[in-house]
Amino acid sequence: MIRIGNASGFYGDRASAWQEMLDGGELDVLTGDYLAELTMLILGRDLMKDPSTGYAKTFLRQLEGILETALAKGTRIVTNAGGLNPEGLATAIGKLGNVKVAHVTGDRVEDPTALTANAYLGAFGIAECLGAGADIVVTGRVTDASLVVGPAIAHYSWTRDDLDALAGATVAGHILECGAQATGGNFAFFTELPDGGRRPGFPLAEVRPDGSAVITKHPGTGGAVTVETVTAQLLYEIGTPQYLGPDVVAHFDTIRLSQEGPDRVLVAGVTGSPPPPTLKVGANRLGGFRNTMTFVLCGLQIEEKAALVRAQLEDAIGADGLEFVLARTDHPDAAEEQAASALLAVHLKSPDQRRAGRTFSQAAVELALASYPGLTLTAPPGDATPFGVFSHHLVPQEAVDHVAVLPDGTRRRIPPPPRTAETLSRQTPAGSRGPSTTRAPFGTRFGARSGDKGGDANLGVWARDADGWEWLRGFGADELRELLPETRDLTVERYELPNLRAVNFVIRGILGQGVAASTRFDPQGKALGEWLRSRMVDLP
Template identity: 35%
Template sequence: MEAISNSVGGNVPKTNGVNGHSNGTSGHSANTNGHSVQNGNSKRPIRIAGCSGGVYDRKRAIHDMAKNEDVDVITGDWMSEANMTLRGSDKREKLGSGTLVGKAYEPYFLEELDPAIPWLAKRGVKIAVNAGASDVQGLAEAVRGLVEKHGVDLKVAYVDGDDVTDAVLKLYKQGEKFLNLPANKNIQDWGYEPLCAQCYLGGTGIAACFEGGADIVVCGRVADASVTVGAAMWWHGWQREANVQELAGALMIGHIIECSTYATGGYYSGFKDLGDQDTDMGYPIAAIDEKGHAVITMEKGKHGLVTPATIASQLLYEIQGDLYYNSDVTASISDIRLESVGKNAVKVSGVKGSPPPPTTKVGITAKGGWQAEFHFFLTGLDIEEKAKMIERQTKETMGEHLSKFSCLNFTIAGKVPEDPQSQDEATVDLRIFAQSRDPDILSASSIIDSDRGSFARFCIENLLQGYPGSTMAPDMRQAIGRPFFEYWVSLLPQTFVKETAHLHDGRVIDIPSPSVTQEYAREQPDQPATINPADLSRFGPTTRVPLGYITLGRSGDKSSNANLGLFVRHDDEWDWLRTVLSTDTLRKLLGKDDAGRQIDRCEMPNIKAVHFLLKDHLDRGFNATSGYDSLGKNLCEYIRAKHVEIPNKFLERGRV
C-alpha cells in the first residue's frame, strides 16, 4: 500500500477502530480495550513490564512475562552509547562504500522475542522496545518474519527519525559549535571528524503506533524511559501538551524500570539483604494510573526485592540532577515520594512536570583510532617502585614511537595487605593502556615483526631485565589493537528531528516536535552545601568507619559525566547526611580522583538522598575511556568505602 503521510500536530494520532488488544484474547479479564472506562470515569492502571536493561540481559524475560504475568505492555532497552557508536559507524561505512546496510540493529532482541511470540498473541500483550539501533526498518522486517514463522496475527510498527547524521554534518560544516554537555567545549576543538549522529526521541511516536493498531513497536533510539511514556500515553489517551504532569510521572516510572532488575535488587548496595535469593531476580512491573502515579511490583515467585530502598537506588541511577529532560516532558524529582504499600510493592508519586526543552540530546560519533592494553602481575613488596621501573623501561624502549600514542597510562589495581596470607593476596595488576591513531603501532602483525615498532613488543622486550618476579599476563590478545570511537554529546533543536511512525498497513505518520517547550538553564541548580545545617554535636559520640555502613546509593554515567546518589534508611539520619555530604566533603572523599572539575549537588529530602553530578569525570566515557570504571558504576562503592565520623547511635542499628 502506498504510504500516506499525516501530520498530527503534537498530539497522539487518532485512527478508527483501534482496540487496545487487537489480537487474541487478553489475559487480563478487566481489560478488553486499552481505552475502556471503569470505576466511573477512571481507567484502570496500565501494567508495564521492564524486561531488558541492556544487550545481554537474560533471555527468559519476555517469554516468561508474556506467559505468566498479567501485563499490558512489555518494554525493553537494548541500546547504549557503545552500540550507538558501533552500529552507526558501521552503517555510514557501508553506505559510503555502496554496500547494503543490513542488520545494523541488535539481533539479541530477536532471540528473546522469538519464544515469546505465541504467548504475546494468545494473551494480547503488546511490546515496545529500543533495539533498532541504526537499522530499525530492518529490525521491523525481521520481527515480521518471526511473526509469520509462528503463524500468528501480530501487527508490527516502527519509529524512526533518530538518525540525524545529515542534519548534524550540515550544521557542523556551517560552523555550529555543538557545545559538549560534560565539558562545555566546542566541537571544533574536539580534534576528530564527525562520522554519524543519533538523537534521543520521546514516546509520542510509540503512542501513535499503538493507537494505529500495532502490537509490537520497535524503535531505533528513543530515550530509555520513552518506551514506558509512549505506552502510558496511548493507554490513558494523554496528549503531549495537555498532560504534562501525568507524562512526567510516567517518565520517572520508565526511568525506574528501564534497567530491568536494577529496580528489584540487582546492582543494589544493600545486596546482603537478599541472602542467597539472588540467582533469578524478578523483572519489575509498574502499574501506572491516570495521574501518572504508579505501584511497582515484580514477577511472582522470583528472587529479588521491591522496597523503597531498591527503588530509590534505581531512581538515583544516571540522573543529572533534579530535572530529568525528555523530548516529551521535563520531570522534577526533588519532591518524589516512595511508599511501601505491601510486600514487594512500592508506590511512586510526587513528580512534578513541566514542558520539554526545545532541544534533545544528540550523540556524535567519530573514529578515535586504535587501543590495546598489556598486563603485568606484581607481587609482594615495593609495588610502587616496581611499577615505576616498568614505566621507565617501556617508555625508553618506545623511543621516538612514544609520540605516536595519544594515550599511554600505567595503572596499579589493588594493594598488597600487611602480612598477606597467600600469594594471590600479595599480587596486584599493572595495566598499561595505550591509544593511537597509527594502526601499525598497535597492529597484530607487528607483535612478532622485529623490524617494526609495536606496543606489545615494547612491553615484552624488557621482561628479562625487569622487576623482581617479572610476570606478564599470558593472553596476548588484549595487546592487539582494536578500533575505538570517540563520542561527543551535545544538544540539537527538536525542530531538526524528522520523526515518523510507520504503521503495519503502510501508513506513515509524521510526529512533529513539541508545540510547547520551555527554556532551561544549561546547568542544573547547584547547592554546594545544605541550607540550615544541623549541629553535628547533637548526634553524640562518633566512630570513624566506612560511610557505607549506614548509607546506600548508586552511581552511573552519561557520556563522561558520572553521577552519585547516597541515601540513608532512617529519618533521624537525614539531617546528619545532608549536613556532612557537602561538595567539599565529596572532593575530600574522592582523594586522588578529584581532578578539580565541576561538581553539582542537590537534595531529595523525601527519600533522604544527596545527589552529586561529577562533570567530565570519566575520561571521555565508555567508548574511549582509559579507566577501569568505564560506566561510573563503581564510584558509589568507592565512596561508600571511605571512612568518616558516624554517630554511634546510628551504627548500633546495624550496618548495611
C-alpha cells in the same frame, strides 16, 4: 490501569526474561531497552560491515521464542532494539509470522564527522503506532523512559498538555528501564533481600490515569520491590532534579514513594513542566586504536619496578599515548604470592593500529628476561582494537523529523511540542551536619548507586532514616572529594532530593571521553558508590 513490564535493561541482559515476564502474569505491554551509549557504537561498527544490520540481533532471536505467546495473550511489545536500523528490524520481525509491526524513525542526525549521531526522541511516535493497532513497535534512539510513556499515552489518550501525567509515567519509565535494578539487582543492601539477591525478577508498573504508578513484580520471582530498591534506581544516571525529556520535564524533587504492600511501591505526586526547546544528540566518533598489557609486580620495590617498566617501554615505542596505572593491591609480609603483588596496567591509545597492536604488545613481552625481578604478564600479547569517543550536543526539536511508520506503511510525522521552556537548575549547598558519634564505614548508614553519563558520572546517596538524612544534608562536595581523591581536581555538583532523603552528586569529566575510550579501572563509574560506602567517616 495499564500494566507495563520490562524484560531487558541492556544489550546482553537475561535471555530468558521475555519468556519469564510473559509466563509470570498478565501484562498489557512488555518493553525492552537495549541501547546504551556504548551500544550505539557497537551497532555503528556492525552497520559499517553489513548495511542490513545495525539493530540488536539478540532481540530477534528472543522474539522467535515468545512471539506466539505474546500474540495469544494480547501482550504488545515495545522496544528500542531497532538501534540504528529500526526499519531493518521491523522487516525481519514481519517475516516471523502474521504480526502487525510498526516502527519509529527520524532520530538520525546528519554529521559527517561521526560514526553515529542520534537524537533522543520522545514517546508520541510510539503512541501513534500503538493507536494504529501495532502488536510490536520498534524504535531507534528514543529516551529510555519513552518505552513506558508511549503505551500510557496511547492507553489514556493523553495530550502534550497532560504534563503531570507525562512526568509521572516518565518516572515510572526511568524505574523500569534498567530491568532488575528496580527489584534488588545491584542493590547496596543486597544481603537483606529475601533471596540474598540471587535472581531478582524483572519489574512492572501499573500506570494509572493520572500518571502515578505502582511498581511491582510477578509473584514468586526473586528480589524485592521496596521504597529503597526504587529509590536506588531513581538515583541511577541522573543529573539535576529537573529530569529533562523531549515531552516533559519531570521534577524528581516532587516524587513521593510509599510502600503499599509486599513488593508494591506507589510512585505519586510527580510534577511536570514543559520540555526544553531542544533535543539531546548523542554522537560516537572513532577515536583510534587501543591496547593494554598488565604487569604483575611482586614483593619489594614496587614503585621502582613500575618506573623501570615505564622507562623501558617509552624507550622502545615512544611515550606518546602511553598511560601507566599502578594498583597497589600488594600487602607487606604477605603469606600468599598474590597478596604480595601489585598490578601495573599499561594502556596505549594511538591513531596507528600497528603501533597500538603488536608493536606495543611485543615490546612488553620482550621485557620478560630483561626487566625487573619476577616479571609476569597477566595475558599474552594481543592486537589493538578500535575505540570510540562519545559526545553530545543539542538541536532544535523542530529540526528532527520524528516519524511513526504504521503497520500498513503509512508514515505519520510527529510534530514537536507546541509549548517549550528553558529550565534552570540550582545546586544545593550542604547545610549544617547533624551530630557524629561513631567511626564506621559510610555504607553502614547510607545506600548509593552510581553510573555513567558520557564522560561524567553521577553518584546518588540516600539515607536509611531521619537521623541519617540530617547528617547527609551536611555532607558536601568538598567532603566527597576528600573521601574519593580521584575527584579532587574535578567539578562536583550537588543536588538534594529531600523527598527521597537523597543527595545526587554529578562528577564532571571523571570518565574522560566516555566509556568506550576510558582506560579507568571502572570505566562506567558503576562502583563509585560502593567505593564511597567503604570509606571510614564519623557517622550519627
